[in-house]
Amino acid sequence: MDFGLDDDHRALQASLTRLLQRHAPLAQVQAVAAQDEPTDPVLIHALADQGLFALLVPTDCDGLGLGLLEAALAAEALGACAAPAPYLGPVLSGLALTLGGDAALKKRLLPAIATGSLLPGLAISEASSGARRNFGVTASGGRLTGTALAVVDFATANGFVVASRCGGLFWLESDASGLSCNRLTNIDRTRSLGELQCHDTPALALDHGDVGQTLRTVENAARVLVAADTLGAASTMLTRAVAYAQERRQFGREIGSFQAVKHLCAEMASELEAARALVWYAAHAQDTLPDQATLLACHAKAHLSEVGTFVARTATEVFGGIGITDALGLHLQFKRIGLNRQLFGAPERCRVDAARAQGLIGQRPPYPAQAQV
Amino acid sequence: MDFGLDDDHRALQASLTRLLQRHAPLAQVQAVAAQDEPTDPVLIHALADQGLFALLVPTDCDGLGLGLLEAALAAEALGACAAPAPYLGPVLSGLALTLGGDAALKKRLLPAIATGSLLPGLAISEASSGARRNFGVTASGGRLTGTALAVVDFATANGFVVASRCGGLFWLESDASGLSCNRLTNIDRTRSLGELQCHDTPALALDHGDVGQTLRTVENAARVLVAADTLGAASTMLTRAVAYAQERRQFGREIGSFQAVKHLCAEMASELEAARALVWYAAHAQDTLPDQATLLACHAKAHLSEVGTFVARTATEVFGGIGITDALGLHLQFKRIGLNRQLFGAPERCRVDAARAQGLIGQRPPYPAQAQV
Amino acid sequence: MKLAYAPADLAFRDAVRDFLATHATSWPKRSESMRPGPDQIAWQKLLISKGYAARTVPEVYGGYGAAPDLIKSRIIAEAFAEAGAPGGLQNQGVSMLVPTLLELGTEAQKRRYIPPTLTGELVWCQGYSEPGAGSDLAALTCRGEDVGDHFRINGQKIWTSSAHVADMMFCLVRTEAEAPKHAGISYLIFSMQTPGIEVRPLKTMTGQAEFNEVFFTDVMVPKDQIVGERGQGWFVANATLKHERGMLGDPNAAAARLRAITAILQRETVDGESLINNPLYLDRLMRLQARVLAMEANGLRLLTAAQKGEPAGLSNLIVKLMGCELNHQLAGLAIDALGELGVLYHGGPHEVDHGIWQHRYMFDLGLIIGGGTAQIQKNIIAERGLNLPREPKLAKPDAVAR
Amino acid sequence: MKLAYAPADLAFRDAVRDFLATHATSWPKRSESMRPGPDQIAWQKLLISKGYAARTVPEVYGGYGAAPDLIKSRIIAEAFAEAGAPGGLQNQGVSMLVPTLLELGTEAQKRRYIPPTLTGELVWCQGYSEPGAGSDLAALTCRGEDVGDHFRINGQKIWTSSAHVADMMFCLVRTEAEAPKHAGISYLIFSMQTPGIEVRPLKTMTGQAEFNEVFFTDVMVPKDQIVGERGQGWFVANATLKHERGMLGDPNAAAARLRAITAILQRETVDGESLINNPLYLDRLMRLQARVLAMEANGLRLLTAAQKGEPAGLSNLIVKLMGCELNHQLAGLAIDALGELGVLYHGGPHEVDHGIWQHRYMFDLGLIIGGGTAQIQKNIIAERGLNLPREPKLAKPDAVAR
Secondary structure (H helix, E strand, O other): OEOOOOHHHHHHHHHHHHHHHHHOOHHHHHHHHOOOOOOOHHHHHHHHHHOHHHOOOOHHHOOOOOOHHHHHHHHHHHHHOOOOOOOHHHHHHHHHHHHHOOHHHHHHHHHHHHHOOOOOEEEOHHHHOOOEOOOEEEEEOOEEEEEEEEEEOOOOOOOEEEEOOOOOEEEEOOOOOOEEEEEEOEOOOOOOEEEEEEEEEEOEEOOOOOHHHHHHHHHHHHHHHHHHHHHHHHHHHHHHHHHHHHHOEEOOEEHHHOHHHHHHHHHHHHHHHHHHHHHHHHHHHHHHOHHHHHHHHHHHHHHHHHHHHHHHHHHHHHHHHHHHEOOOOHHHHHHHHHHHHHOOOOHHHHHHHHHHHOOOOOOOOOOOHHHOO | OEOOOOHHHHHHHHHHHHHHHHHOOHHHHHHHHHOOOOOOHHHHHHHHHHOHHHOOOOHHHOOOOOOHHHHHHHHHHHHHOOOOOOOHHHHHHHHHHHHHOOHHHHHHHHHHHHHOOOOOEEEOHHHHOOOEOOOEEEEEOOEEEEEEEEEEOOOOOOOEEEEOOOOOEEEEOOOOOOEEEEEEOEOOOOOOEEEEEEEEEEOEEOOOOOHHHHHHHHHHHHHHHHHHHHHHHHHHHHHHHHHHHHHOEEOOEEHHHOHHHHHHHHHHHHHHHHHHHHHHHHHHHHHHOHHHHHHHHHHHHHHHHHHHHHHHHHHHHHHHHHHHEOOOOHHHHHHHHHHHHHOOOOHHHHHHHHHHHOOOOOOOOOOOHHHOO | OEOOOOHHHHHHHHHHHHHHHHOHHHOOOOOOOOOOOHHHHHHHHHHHHHOOOOOOOOHHHOOOOOOOOHHHHHHHHHHHHHHOOOOOOOOHHHHHHHHHHHHHOOHHHHHHHHHHHHHOOOOEEEEOOEOOEOOOHHHOOOEEEEEOOEEEEEEEEEOOOOOOOOOEEEEEEEOOOOOOHHHOEEEEEEEOOOOOEEEEEEOEOOOOOOEEEEEEEEEEEEHHHEEOOOOEHHHHHHHHHHHHHHHOOOHHHHHHHHHHHHHHHHHOEEOOEEHHHOHHHHHHHHHHHHHHHHHHHHHHHHHHHHHHOOOOOHHHHOHHHHHHHHHHHHHHHHHHHHHHHOOEOOOOOOOHHHHHHHHHHHHHHHHHHOOOOHHHHHHHHHHHHOOOOOOOOEOOOOOOOO | OEOOOOHHHHHHHHHHHHHHHHOHHHOOOOOOOOOOOHHHHHHHHHHHHHOOOOOOOOHHHOOOOOOOOHHHHHHHHHHHHHHOOOOOOOOHHHHHHHHHHHHHOOHHHHHHHHHHHHHOOOOEEEEOOEOOEOOOHHHOOOEEEEEOOEEEEEEEEEOOOOOOOOOEEEEEEEOOOOOOHHHOEEEEEEEOOOOOEEEEEEOEOOOOOOEEEEEEEEEEEEHHHEEOOOOEHHHHHHHHHHHHHHHOOOHHHHHHHHHHHHHHHHHOEEOOEEHHHOHHHHHHHHHHHHHHHHHHHHHHHHHHHHHHOOOOOHHHHHHHHHHHHHHHHHHHHHHHHHHHHOOEOOOOOOOHHHHHHHHHHHHHHHHHHOOOOHHHHHHHHHHHHOOOOOOOOEOOOOOOOO
């Protein structure tokens, strides 16, 4: 029985944090976020060199073969500094390929993901968040048609893992015929979204093994990783709010000596500390407790969404006016938390999924036929 | 345009408050609440003399013929001191008889209600809150069978207005054949609940006019009146918490000078002040704005349930340990708010009803056939 | 209790409606700029001539000169909202400087500044907050040195929303270095063209530069440009702040947002099912509708009290705290219900309502924080509304500010 | 990270399970009384002999004498919870007085008081709070006058839960009238049979007398009945309070409640529909399940830190605040889901689970308030956990207490 991080985990955190301090200091992140196309090639290169994208890739495909707890610690570090770099897309696409691709495809793609030369976007919104309007792709005879919304890590993507509206998973080359791509600008200027419009576009089914289980595993991992990203972002906001409350003076005293400010900070810290244990637990469960993996992933995503929203708002309140300006860059984490909340299933949906995972209510009904255009 | 209380309203409040100060001071309410059968005949008699039960009875039946705003102000005053007396039962039964009874029945019963000699209980739980388990009565050929739960103002009841599970309304004599009555002890020791077990029990249908509309009007009035009761109870808790915070000293200063306590009080006061306007508005609308009557009644009930719960807990926190003892009697209002929350539709149900009332979703489906035992 | 209008009021409403219908072609376009353009100035002049703007300002200062009548004011606001017509100007000059001058200005100041301010031709900005003086406004350190017939101003202001387009500023300056904290401040008005003023845009989290910082270096302001007495600026400003607080938390705005969100829930689908059928979003919508109705009812109560000249007490003190929070929560519901569509921003494809919900979610958080934070509002409610004791004095009071 | 038990631990768990199965007939009935009966005392003695109670107390003081092993402690707790078996005694004597004596008592005190306390034969109550000294405990005024070889005690205590059945009291008394607030208190232990002690039951909102008030009139206590030094009682008591705070907010209790509420939602119906199919109650249940899981994970983290002798920091400080609030909210959900069945209480027909949900809803609110209110807990988290500055000193300190 040992619940907590070991020395390897701490070393991973420390080296990644050092790298981010050098390549993604606040001023740099602010500068990238102000650009029209907010990505930072230097940072991406440095992260790739560090092995960030190789974390979950199996060792026989040149990866590090680590588990989801390690991937979650990395997500937390990236969220903490609002790193303007892809992560969810490549890491989760790699997981989908590992589980669902055949040997040849894996040998072709996974080593490239591990080195960072292939940075796929992930398009599972309709399966994990539900299909909005008429969005979603349908598959027929190895060809995709329709539009996938909210493709994650879009700007740097040179390939895509796509889930069809009925839960199939596909590998899609970025130069596939009949594919057009649009960037979707979003509040978080450190990560990019897009949409894929497919018109009879050829794609490779990732149907090695149990497809339903592969999608579930990828979705669970996605939920845990965004929860960890929110944990990191919210922790930064708390830490900075506390530091500000220790220094900033109004009415002749540090504002942190006012009970109202003190209690806001205590409430944030209490929520985050318990949430941190939940994220570790959920991440670890993905690799070790298969019976509880879905339940914990859903809860981690939903709970961190709520705690993150609370901390984002409350920390901003502690700062007062300066908190809503670009001067301190707090909004970078605020928006990161805002985007995470909506990705891969909003909290309400994740809680329903948690109830389904323990059999309290029935499974989600199949996608209604009349909407399958 | 004039939104607020006029001199007549204030006179009504003042005279009722004076009466309650004399006949229901805290020590007296505590003594009654400690009894096995918590009712106070002296108080009931005094309230009857003051015309409390005549408020809504039409003038041609010896009543005062006033509106629901006046009835709500009375409910607020009763809630404020947690008066151990029937009110909802007689007043709302009278309303049901007024709208649904024929002339002979009205002439027979309403004058007796106005004087307080007839104090009917109200049994509309299955229609307004939903039928739990197999509770509920069904009607057939002027006879009722089944059990009605949560009959309001039960201990003093010498007659009942009963809603069947399908929404019919009936007048039931307390000595009707096949009727047995059980008291249901509840947290609030100032008001009594009970159940009616009917076995082929004869009853008079209150089917004069539109029965559906009569039930809706009674239910709306019930929701407004319990909202007003909660408003009164919560206002007392706030007032007493503020007074305590002004006096009680800890750490060498009044606890009301601590920002944490100050902000708790400010939050309670803000919520209650806005809620007060909503209750007045909803009560007035019942008699003057038929299109909005149901919407506002549902919202008043749901919103005051939430605000009441918040104030009940928060005021108790301001008091600290002494707040949870019987010494100050604060729990009388705490429990009153707790009972009100569950009566005539819990907040979740009232919000669904509010959505239905404005056509956002469809009407409530009829009671499922298989459960109609 | 009477929620209907009297016949005379109804007739007045008909007149306003007629006016709006007749002049629909003259409605100026909504402008992004904080400085009114020619069509807005023309519209404002027309509104003043009809008494639909500057209604109670005396004619001699360029207003319409009517006696105060809250019912008529409400009818005007309702009729304009109903028609979707642009109402009278609401900038800081009209809303804050004019009432202050009317109350405390000299006759010369009133005659010179009020008329062009009312028409929108003279634009003002507010110089109150400083980086070191936010919620503790009286700690401000921007200094006005007495140099004969002028003050020489040095220091910095922040949160001056329209500084980049303004002609003039009304400004709090510490002119009496030796006086106690609250008694050393003067309220000065001066041209933004005065040498030594530098304006820098201040970008907020919404991505827009809704505010500015203003820097003063040896800015010379004639002593007759003071409003009220020397050292009395704190009290002059509080009169003005009172007017600002009344502007926030308007329940009509919340009601309009609620309608817009209801439309989103009815229109948008997930997995082919309308969002309005999602019980969780519907429940949140209904919770917020109850709050909107409560604040509307509270507004009616305030209006009645004002009409009768009765003190409004708590029901007035809560408006900003409750209203801003409500608006923030409404925006939060819209974003949540929209899911991944709700995070789209900065103008790309599929963005809903031009990203207004994200913008409001962030901007309203700024309102909760700004203009006296929610924390300060709660202190005010507790101390003024509930008579709870003030924070006790500290053992070693620090210097006025750092 | 390793969530499984080692083989040796699993063997130990088997032994505990075997013991419980073998002795299932000896399990004492759950008692309403706060004083253990003969079968409970016999069970407790059996548990001590097996090392399932008083596990780490030295044998010489009547304990089992094992080295501390948090994993084994956890396994014991889990196995007892799993079997539904009554665990070792958890009264204030066992949980608070024994650790305090072990740490700070004299050898004579330890030998005399610990053994019968552990077996349940000697029952203690706690005399800390006073009507004028609740959250500000150090303001207590109960006075112990120095009269040669005795203290003469006069004053009052409140919230002494088992005073009416206790043999002895551990009590904070102000023995040094002239010393500063925190330095004038002594920690005394004395028999409840001492002349001059009066116990009056204190009824709470649950309707039960869960507490008492205790009045002292010239109660004479020998000076050797002090634990620690004269005037050091505040620090002795804080050692004890630390143990109390750890008792509250147990995530296992919250998990058990969550399971019970889930069963209610699955069992009960409204209009023929199971409550579990009501999306609003299900959503609340899931929100609370996430919190229960988070507190369970936090508990595992604490256990690991304790095992390794690492400081637990914030994750320890939050347990009471978060745990008590969670339990209160769980009870609130049960009541809400039960609707009008949820308000039944005091033992009438249809009452669900003997009214336990209403009882917990009120009692847990008492826990949020008592033992250091939530407000005080937040101060501690902010000051000790986050290093935020303490409340500054006041200009005119009042007398120690009024």
